[in-house]
Each structure stands twice: as structure tokens, then as C-alpha cells.
Amino acid sequence: MSNKSVWEVEKGEVRKAGVTHIVIAALLIGIGAVVGAFGSLSFPLGFGVNFFWTGIAVQNVGAIWFGMWGVIAAALFPIISNGIAGTPVYISLAYIPANAVQALLPAWGFRYFKADPSLRTGRDYLILLATITISNIFGALYSPLVVLKGFGLLTAESVPLFIWGWFGGNEVAGIILNIILLKALSSVVVRTKAFVKGWWA
Secondary structure (H helix, E strand, O other): OOHHHHHOOOOOOOOOOOHHHHHHHHHHHHHHHHHHHHHHHHOEEEOOEEOOOOHHHHHHHHHHHHHHHHHHHHHHHHHHHHHHOOOOHHHHHHOHHHHHHHHHHHHHHHHHOOOOOOOOOHHHHHHHHHHHHHHHHHHHHHHHHHHHOOOOOOOOOOHHHHHHHHHHHHHHHHHHHHHHHHHHHHHHHOOOOOOOOOOOO
């Protein structure tokens, strides 16, 4: 399967956002809430920051496959998963920019650079690694420095731990789980009408 066949709309092909995409977003929110809570409860550092956050795979892969529907789900499901783990809602709401970027950047990178979600070449792996790393750096700086420090929840001494915790917990889990999911399921997902070639359809 060529990159062109994955992302470019073929002649005569009609793609429209519909109920299927709303259902996909709802499913991603549900799956993300469960998977994210597992990471928060199993590898906790505090305030929704984890040493191995399994929810990052739902954010990254969901947005790569389903565009803005995945980004919306990625921004919202941590409110639920963090709540299950005991993080106050106001903190999770303040995390929304970080969670949105962690989904948006990989989704953009795969579309802009025409990377294959099935990870068929070294270039595809490089784009995956670059986009998740940059987005995780943003999240790791924004969330502890702006949110947690801004609310007075961290001491100056604990800030580096939370920065590295956020980055490492997302990066390691993201690399491992994203590769597994993209390699195993992309060839099936891209053949469905639910797959989003643009941003909404």
C-alpha cells in the first residue's frame, strides 16, 4: 500500500464526517479513560503524572487514525481517567492544552509528511518518534511548570521530577504501545470508512 493510497482522497471518493466518527470519538474517550486510569493507578507520581502512562497510546494512535475526532477524545478522556485516580477536575481541565498537543502533533506529522501508519519504512518510524517526542516535551514542560507550579502544588525541588516523570512516562509507553498498535492494526483501520484522511473525514 502506497502512502498516496493512505492519505490522498481518490478520484470520485466522497468522504464526510458522520455518526460513525462521533461514535469513534466516544469509544476513544471510553477506552482512553480505562487505559489512562490503569496507568495513573499502576505507575503514579502524582496529580495525573505517571512513570508509564498507557493512555498516551490512545492519544497518539487515535489522532493518527481519526484526525480531529481523536484529538477531541485525547483532550477529554484524561479528565475521566485522572478523576478515577484521584486528580482534581480543575487540574485535568488545565492539562487540556498538553493533552491536545500530544494528539495533534503526531496526527499532523503523519498527514503533512505522508507517513504510513503501518510503519513500513524507517522514515515512518522517524516521523512517529519525532512528533511524539516534541509533543511530550511540550506536555512535560507545560503541565508541571504552568499548571502544577501555577496552582502551587509543587515545590521548586520537585518540579524536575515531574517534568522527567511526565516526559519519560509518556515517551517510553508511547514508543512501545504506538508501534505495537500501528503495526498490528493500521492495515485494517485505513481500509474502513471511519479512517480519517483529512482532519474530519
